[in-house]
Structures are given as C-alpha cells and as structure tokens.
Amino acid sequence: MFRFVKLCFGTLVRLSRGRRSLLLENLALRQQLVVLKRRHPRPNLGIFDKLFWVVTRRVWSAWKHSIIIVTPETVVRWHRAGFHIYWRLISRAKMRFGRRPISKEVRELIFRMVSENPSWRAPRIHGELLMLDFDVSERTISRWMKRAPRNPEPAKRWLAFLHNHREAIAAMDFFAVPTITFSVLYGFFVISHDRRRILHFNVTRHPTSLWIVQQLREAFPYRSSPRFLIFDRDSKYSLEVVCAVRSMAIQPVRTSFESPWQNGIAERWVESCRRDLLDHIIAMNELHLKRLLADYVRYYHDDRTHLGLAKGTPNCRTRSTDSGRVLSFSRLGGLHHRYDRAA
Numbered sequence: 001m002f003r004f005v006k007l008c009f010g011t012l013v014r015l016s017r018g019r020r021s022l023l024l025e026n027l028a029l030r031q032q033l034v035v036l037k038r039r040h041p042r043p044n045l046g047i048f049d050k051l052f053w054v055v056t057r058r059v060w061s062a063w064k065h066s067i068i069i070v071t072p073e074t075v076v077r078w079h080r081a082g083f084h085i086y087w088r089l090i091s092r093a094k095m096r097f098g099r100r101p102i103s104k105e106v107r108e109l110i111f112r113m114v115s116e117n118p119s120w121r122a123p124r125i126h127g128e129l130l131m132l133d134f135d136v137s138e139r140t141i142s143r144w145m146k147r148a149p150r151n152p153e154p155a156k157r158w159l160a161f162l163h164n165h166r167e168a169i170a171a172m173d174f175f176a177v178p179t180i181t182f183s184v185l186y187g188f189f190v191i192s193h194d195r196r197r198i199l200h201f202n203v204t205r206h207p208t209s210l211w212i213v214q215q216l217r218e219a220f221p222y223r224s225s226p227r228f229l230i231f232d233r234d235s236k237y238s239l240e241v242v243c244a245v246r247s248m249a250i251q252p253v254r255t256s257f258e259s260p261w262q263n264g265i266a267e268r269w270v271e272s273c274r275r276d277l278l279d280h281i282i283a284m285n286e287l288h289l290k291r292l293l294a295d296y297v298r299y300y301h302d303d304r305t306h307l308g309l310a311k312g313t314p315n316c317r318t319r320s321t322d323s324g325r326v327l328s329f330s331r332l333g334g335l336h337h338r339y340d341r342a343a
Contacts, residue, residue, distance in 0.1 A: 050078045106134055107144055114148040121145075158262060162193065168227035169193040172216075173266040174207060174234065175273070179283045187293060188212070190219040191266055192226070195314045196306060198269070198297045203290045207236050213244040225250050230263050265308075272300070280335055292332075299331045303338040 057079065106129070113125050122142040129136055162169065172190045179185055189201040200219030204211055220226075229245055230253045231237050237254075245252045255262035277296045283289040301315045324342030331338055 051082075054079050054082060102136055102140060102144070106136055109134075110141060110144050111148045114145055165228060166193040169230060170199060170219075170226040170228070171230040171263050171266040172219075173231065173263060173270065174236065175270045177203075177278055177283050177289055179285065179289075185283060185286060185289055187289070188215055189266075189269070190216070191269055193265055195316075196265065196269070196309060197301065197314045201293055201297060203286050203293065205286065209236065209238045209240040212236060212241050216241075216244060216248065220248055220250070223249070227251060228253050230255065230266070232260070232263055233257060268308075272304075276304075276336065277332060295332055299336060299338075303331055303336070 057076075109129070109132075110125060113120060113128060117124075122138050122145060125145070126136070126138040126141050129141070170190055170192050172188070175187045177185045177187060183205070185203055185205060186207045187201065187203050188207065190199040191197065192199055200215060202215055202218075225248045227250065229250045232255045242252050260267050273293075273296060276299075277292060281292060283292070302313060302317060305311045305313055305317075320341045322341040322343055327340055327342055329338045329340065
C-alpha cells in the first residue's frame with residue numbers, strides 16, 4: 001500500500017516538471033528497466049502493481065507503448081480476472097431478488113391438496129387457491145407439487161401383500177453378463193419368496209418368448225406352481241408368456257413402470273450374485289457361465305447366510321455345536337469360504 005501511495009505522489013511531482021526533463025528521466029528509467037529485465041526475466045508483481053496497470057489501461061489509450069515488464073495480453077488477463085472476482089463478490093450478497101417466497105401456510109395447503117386429490121394437477125390447485133384468495137402463480141404450484149411428500153399407502157399395501165402371501169409367491173427376472181468376446185449373455189432365474197430359494201435358472205444368448213415358456217415349464221413341473229408370479233414389464237414377457245403362466249394356474253402380477261422395488265427379492269438376488277460372483281469373473285461362453293451360476297446357487301442355498309432369513313440359509317443350515325477346531329472349506333474357486341467345526 002505504501003508503494004502505491006509513493007507512486008501516486010511521484011506522479012504529482014513529475015506533473016510540475018518540464019517536458020525535456022521528463023523525457024530524459026523516462027529514458028533513464030527505461031534503460032534501468034532493460035537492465036532489470038535482463039537480470040530477472042520474470043519479475044514478481046504484487047496486486048497493487050497489477051491494479052495500477054489495469055487502471056492505466058482504462059484511462060490512457062497509449063498504455064501499450066510504455067509496457068516493458070509485462071505484455072499487453074497479461075494486463076488484459078488481469079482485467080478479466082478482476083471482472084470475475086467483482087461479480088463473484090456481487091453474487092454472494094445477501095440480497096433477495098425475484099419473487100418473494102410463498103408462506104409456509106400456502107406450501108402446506110398445496111401439499112394437503114396433492115395428498116387428498118391425487119388426480120389434481122397444477123391448474124386445478126391454482127384455481128382452488130385463487131378461490132381462497134391466495135395470489136400464487138401456477139408455475140410456483142407446479143414446482144412445489146414436485147416436492148410434496150408421496151402418499152405411503154400404496155407402498156404399504158404392496159408390502160403387506162408380499163408379507164401375507166410370501167409362501168405362494170415366486171418371481172422371475174433377467175440379468176445381463178458380458179463375455180470375453182464383448183457379447184452379452186442373459187441369465188434367467190425364478191426365485192421363491194418364502195425361503196429365497198432359486199427354483200430354476202438358465203443362460204441364453206437370445207431370450208425369446210418361447211424360450212421363457214419352456215423355462216417356466218421346467219421350473220414348475222407336476223403342478224408344483226405357486227399362486228402368484230411377479231415379473232416386470234420387459235418386452236420379453238410377451239402375451240405368449242402371460243398366457244402360459246395362466247395355463248399353469250398361476251396368477252401373473254406385473255410390476256409398475258420403473259418400479260424395480262416391487263420385485264425387490266429378485267433384484268436383491270441379482271445384486272448378491274453380481275457382488276459375490278459376477279464382478280470377479282469373466283464369462284467365456286454359455287457353458288462356462290452356467291457352470292459358475294450352478295456353483296453359486298449351491299453356495300447360496302447351503303452356505304450363505306441371509307439377513308432376510310434371520311441369518312439363516314435357504315436350505316436351513318444347522319448351527320454347529322461341536323467343540324472341535326474350526327475348518328475352512330473353499331467355495332466358488334476360493335472367492336468365498338464356509339466354516340465348520342471338526343467333529
């Protein structure tokens with residue numbers, strides 16, 4: 001700061017001198033700057049030095065002819081940086097702009113109308129608010145309708161249905177697995193809800209409707225079918241699949257659009273299979289993947305404990321009561337292990 005004040009004072013003193021004296025002094029100063037630049041090619045410039053040249057650029061049209069220490073492009077860059085800093089400070093101001101926010105009473109009223117009238121949209125709610133003498137724009141109502149808490153009743157009813165009928169429910173789904181040749185294999189499985197058992201699984205490159213129907217016949221032989229079968233709205237489950245499901249005395253239950261949580265047990269099994277097996281292997285072909293899945297299903301049924309089964313297994317693994325030493329048994333090629341006590 002002191003150097004900047006000294007510079008201003010020196011400018012005022014030189015304004016009172018003659019033209020010849022100023023020219024000689026400028027020549028001497030330029031020669032000294034050339035020597036300084038030769039000794040220090042990149043001099044250190046402080047913030048006040050940069051500010052001086054930025055201000056000089058705005059008030060003096062011939063400022064480029066006097067520059068020796070820096071280039072004109074550098075001064076322009078300093079000016080732009082100062083422009084960004086200025087507007088960043090302005091944007092941080094605690095001043096409110098635009099429309100004033102709506103009151104808490106109006107927000108709660110919008111949420112109440114949304115929950116009590118699921119079929120209403122923004123124009124209808126806007127009309128009701130106008131009748132109640134609330135001056136709120138329709139666009140504001142649309143924005144707050146997106147933040148309205150959802151009605152939990154449909155989810156509760158679906159969860160109650162799953163809990164009350166889990167012994168009679170099965171679910172099916174697909175999952176994709178890339179191969180070493182960059183092609184895609186599709187794994188298909190049918191899972192029971194009561195003990196999370198895998199009733200059937202298979203692998204194919206081309207999942208067609210007829211192929212799915214054949215898998216369902218293998219999954220439910222001799223009238224051993226559940227009452228309900230849950231599956232999503234994938235295009236592979238065509239009308240032929242739905243008719244085949246009904247012909248087995250099974251009621252098909254399709255999930256809603258973009259609602260994977262409604263088939264949560266099947267989705268959870270896919271997640272477990274990926275985390276335990278598929279994320280650690282590269283499938284060579286259909287036979288290779290089918291063999292690996294067969295090993296995983298055996299491990300899943302007999303060895304792997306599940307939170308949803310109170311830390312039990314689908315095949316009801318018995319708890320060891322022996323006092324012998326603990327033995328380790330490799331599963332899935334060493335990816336996982338089972339531990340038992342020696343007899």
